[in-house]
Amino acid sequence: MMEQIVDIASWILIVLGSFFIITGAAGMLRMPDLFTRMHAASVIETLGATLLVVGLMLQAGFTLVSAKLVFVLLLFFFIGPVAAHALAQAALHAGVEPMLDEDRRNREPPGGAEKNETDPVEPKT
Amino acid sequence: MFFVASAAILVAIILVVVRAIRGPTVFDRVLAANAIGTLAILLLAAIGFLTGRPEWLDVGLTYGLLNLISMLAVLKFFRHGDLAYDGEEERETKA
Amino acid sequence: MRQVSLGLFLFAFWLILSGHYTPFLLAIGLGSVALAVYVSSRMRVVDAEGHPIGLLSRWLGYLVWLYIEIMKSAWAVTRIIIDPKLPISPTMTKVRASQKTPAGIATYANSITLTPGTITTDVKGNVLTIHALVRGGADDLEGGDMDRHVSGFERGRV
Numbered sequence: 008m009m010e011q012i013v014d015i016a017s018w019i020l021i022v023l024g025s026f027f028i029i030t031g032a033a034g035m036l037r038m039p040d041l042f043t044r045m046h047a048a049s050v051i052e053t054l055g056a057t058l059l060v061v062g063l064m065l066q067a068g069f070t071l072v073s074a075k076l077v078f079v080l081l082l083f084f085f086i087g088p089v090a091a092h093a094l095a096q097a098a099l100h101a102g103v104e105p106m107l108d109e110d111r112r113n114r115e116p117p118g119g120a121e122k123n124e125t126d127p128v129e130p131k132t
Numbered sequence: 133m134f135f136v137a138s139a140a141i142l143v144a145i146i147l148v149v150v151r152a153i154r155g156p157t158v159f160d161r162v163l164a165a166n167a168i169g170t171l172a173i174l175l176l177a178a179i180g181f182l183t184g185r186p187e188w189l190d191v192g193l194t195y196g197l198l199n200l201i202s203m204l205a206v207l208k209f210f211r212h213g214d215l216a217y218d219g220e221e222e223r224e225t226k227a
Numbered sequence: 228m229r230q231v232s233l234g235l236f237l238f239a240f241w242l243i244l245s246g247h248y249t250p251f252l253l254a255i256g257l258g259s260v261a262l263a264v265y266v267s268s269r270m271r272v273v274d275a276e277g278h279p280i281g282l283l284s285r286w287l288g289y290l291v292w293l294y295i296e297i298m299k300s301a302w303a304v305t306r307i308i309i310d311p312k313l314p315i316s317p318t319m320t321k322v323r324a325s326q327k328t329p330a331g332i333a334t335y336a337n338s339i340t341l342t343p344g345t346i347t348t349d350v351k352g353n354v355l356t357i358h359a360l361v362r363g364g365a366d367d368l369e370g371g372d373m374d375r376h377v378s379g380f381e382r383g384r385v
Binding site for chain 3: 027030031033034037038039040042043045046047049050053054057071074075078084085087088089091092095096099105106107108109110111112
């Protein structure tokens with residue numbers, strides 16, 4: 008009985024994950040420019056990958072395979088932003104202008120009220 | 133059910149490959165290559181379960197690490213035209 | 228101290244990935260861990276920025292909170308993709324990070340990028356340049372809710 012419930016749950020998770028993966032890939036085709044496509048790609052990396060991997064973990068049970076699947080997720084979590092940031096920065100540097108509805112870049116940034124200098128923060132060791 | 137997941141990932145890879153072919157800038161293609169790398173890791177995991185051999189996961193992890201390094205190398209090359217470019221040097225000459 | 232903790236982490240990583248516990252393979256594992264710790268010490272990357280052990284205790288709680296945020300915004304982006312009209316309004320903006328350490332600012336910038344719908348494109352000092360898929364995403368970040376969470380996670384310090 009318990010096994011059947013776990014089986015059904017992992018089924019649902021895997022199918023949902025597959026759905027979000029295809030949606031993200033379709034979004035990469037539909038979006039009009041590079042930066043908006045990056046948002047679609049991050050749906051694959053976060054929601055799609057998580058649901059699929061958790062579904063696989065339910066199948067594997069409490070084993071070393073599950074531990075490795077956790078590492079796959081952590082890999083996405085630590086590498087995804089690094090790659091996305093490098094890509095966005097390189098594209099802006101190369102002069103790819105994002106398609107924008109509203110540009111607030113020239114405005115004084117809000118937030119961080121108690122600290123207002125724009126100097127680089129020195130590492131404290 | 134692992135077959136369903138594998139098929140879905142393959143469909144997604146096809147969609148992303150279309151984006152890689154259409155471009156239009158080199159960065160779109162790098163983004164597509166990175167997404168294909170992500171999908172390949174998931175595909176390797178799904179295939180590992182499909183064939184009952186979870187060793188595929190190790191291949192997937194290694195692939196992910198290599199994917200990041202190759203992507204950074206490509207971006208660095210297109211940004212500076214040189215893989216041996218040193219960011220520290222630029223800061224010193226500017227200062 | 229940091230070297231010992233890094234070594235323990237790396238060896239635990241080796242044990243989980245390997246799955247074979249014969250004396251020979253364990254010896255090889257210890258050897259490669261020692262080599263990795265030695266090389267990274269020589270590169271001087273084992274410091275508060277490279278191996279922030281002080282953040283470990285609150286790491287899990289923060290990850291759970293971040294996960295819920297990611298799920299919410301990923302669902303929002305999915306709805307935009309599925310919508311036939313594709314209702315996007317790309318916005319670029321700048322926000323200030325209130326974190327005090329480089330590791331904290333990096334955590335904030337990476338959390339923004341991980342959340343679908345917002346990407347950090349540039350970091351200069353404590354000012355982050357953000358690209359958001361819809362105008363509301365930029366407004367939320369300017370509201371500073373995530374900033375406060377990351378600051379709370381960072382406090383207690385390395």
